[in-house]
Amino acid sequence: MILSDRRKRVTIKDVAQAAGVSTQTVSRVMNKYSYVSGGTRQRVQGAVEQLGYRPSTLARSLSQQRSYTLGVVTFGLKYIGPSRTLNGIADKADELGYMLLTKKLDNFDANGIDEVMESLLARQVDGIIWDVPEVDENRAWSQGIKSLPVPIVFMSMEPKPGYSVVSMDSYLGAQLATQHLLDQGCRNIGHIAGPQDWWEARLRYQGWRDTLVKAGVQVSDKQWQQGNWSSASGAIAIEKLLERYPEMDGVFAANDQMALSVLSEASRRGIKVPDQLAVVGFDGIAESANFYPPLTTISQDPQLLGGQAV
Amino acid sequence: MILSDRRKRVTIKDVAQAAGVSTQTVSRVMNKYSYVSGGTRQRVQGAVEQLGYRPSTLARSLSQQRSYTLGVVTFGLKYIGPSRTLNGIADKADELGYMLLTKKLDNFDANGIDEVMESLLARQVDGIIWDVPEVDENRAWSQGIKSLPVPIVFMSMEPKPGYSVVSMDSYLGAQLATQHLLDQGCRNIGHIAGPQDWWEARLRYQGWRDTLVKAGVQVSDKQWQQGNWSSASGAIAIEKLLERYPEMDGVFAANDQMALSVLSEASRRGIKVPDQLAVVGFDGIAESANFYPPLTTISQDPQLLGGQAV
DNA sequence: AGCTAAAATGTTATCGATAACATGTTATCG
C-alpha cells in the first residue's frame, strides 16, 4: 500500500507498538532474520501492511555504514555514448539492489572535481564510477585520488596499475572499422579524428593508422583531419579532406556525429555512398544503423563494473 | 584536502576533540552559525582541514529530515530526448544543491512502478521527478499516487488538476513543424506518427492535422502512418507512405529517429531532399541539425521543475 | 558594583534503524 499519511512518516516504532513487540523484533522480521515465531511474524507483517511502513534506508545506512548507493560521475550527456553507458550501469545497479547518485561534470578543472567527489563521499556512497573521458588536463589529477575511502572504477581511461578500469576497446574498434573498409575494396581511406588530447581519440587514430600500415597502405598526414566530436567539426573536416585527398574512397570517423556530417556533405555534393565513398562511424548510435554497421558495443561494461563495484 | 584515511571515517567528534570543543560547536562552525568566537572558529576550521573532515550528509539528513536529494525516474535512456532532459535536471539540481537519485523504469507495469517509488521514498528523497512518457497503461496509475509524502513533478504528462506537470509543448511544436513545411511550399504533407497510445504522439499527430486543416488542405488517412519511435519503424512507415501517397512532397516525423530513416530511404531511392521531399523531425537531436532545423527545445523544463521541486 | 542582555559554549535528546548483549522460554537428551 502506498497510502501513508502525508504528515508523518511511519517509523519502526509505530509498527512495533501496533504489533505489541519491540522495535528489534520488527527489524528482525523486516530482514528475514531467523528466530522469530510464526505468530509474531504475522502480527508484525500485519502491522506493516496496515500502517504502510517503509523502512528508512537512510537510517539503515547510517547504522550499517553502507548506503547501497553508487556515485556515478559523467561528463555531460550531450553525447550519446555516455548516456548509453549510464543506461547499462543503471541496469546492473538495479539488479544488485543499488541506487545511483548521479553527478555531472561540466569541465575538467580540479576544483569541480574535488567538489563532486566531496559531495558524493558525504553521502556515503559505497563506490564511485568515474565515467569521464580522459583528457590530458584531468589525467594528472587521478593521481591524487589514491586514498579514497571507497572503491572507484574508471571508465574510458588508460589502464594504470592500481586502478580499476573498464572501457571499451577503442583501438580494436578502430581496427575493425578500418579493416571493414579495406574489405570493401577501399584503398584510400581517410580518418576524421577526435581531439587528440582525448585518450580514446588517440587510440582510434592509431587503430586506423596501424591497420592501414599493416595492410601495406601508405599513410600520410593529408589523409586525416582532426575534429572535436561535433557534427559541425565533422563537416569542416570532411570538406578539407575531400579537397586535399580527392582520391579518397573511404572514411573512418571517430564518432557517429562526425560520420553523419560526412554523409550529409556527401549527399550535398552528389557523392554516392558507399560506392564512391564508404563511410564508417564509431559508437553505434542505433539510428545510424541504416547507413553503416555499428561497430562496438559497450555491453560488457555494466557486467564488469557491477562486479567491480561490489 | 582529500587525504582522509581509508580505514575510518572522520566524524564530527574527532574534530571536536581535536579542537577541544563540543560537537555542537563544530556543527555551528560548519553551518556558519552565529555565536562562535573568532578564535574557536579558527581552531575548529584548523582541525577540520587537518583531519580532512567531511560531514556526513546521511547523518544530517536523518536528523534534519530532509535529504537534499531528488529522485528522478526516467523511462530508459534509449531515446535521446529523455537523456537531454536529465541533463537539464542535473544542471538545475546542482545549482540548488541537490543531488539526483536516478531510477530507470523499463516497463509500465504497476508492480515495477510501485517498487521504484518505494525505493525512492525509502531513501527519503525530498521530491520526485517523474520523467516517464504517458502511455495509456500507466495513466490509470497516476491516480493512486495522490497521497505521497513528497512533492512529485510529472514531465510529459497530460496536465491534470492537482498535479505539477512540466512538459514541452508537443502540440505547438508539431504545428510549427507543419507550418514550416507549408511555408516551404509543400502541399502534400505526410506524417509519421508515434504510437498513438502515447499522449505526446497523439499531440503531435493532432498538431500536424490541425495545421493542415487550418491551411485549407485536405487530410486523409493515407497521409499518415504510425511508427513506434524507432528508426526501423520509420523506414517501414516511409515506405508505405511513398507507396500509397506518391504525390507527397513533405513529411513531418514525430521524432528524429524516424526522420533519419526517411532521409536514408530517400537517398536510397534517389529522392532529393528537400527539393522533392522536405523532411522535418522532432526532438532536436544536435547531430541532425544539418538536415532539418531543430524544432523544440526543453530548455524551459529545468527551470520550472527546479522551482517546483523546492 | 550590580544587574541584565547578548554572546559563547556545553548537555541531552532525537532522527530511524541495527548491532551487541541480556534475558526468559522451550526443547532435547543423557
Next chain:
DNA sequence: CGATAACATGTTATCGATAACATTTTAGCT
C-alpha cells in the same frame, strides 16, 4: 529430572549529525 542448547524476544548502545535547552562568560549600562 536437571542441564544445556536452541529459540524468542527485549534492552541498551551506536551510527553522525542537529535541535532544543541549559549554562557560563562577557559586555554594557545605570
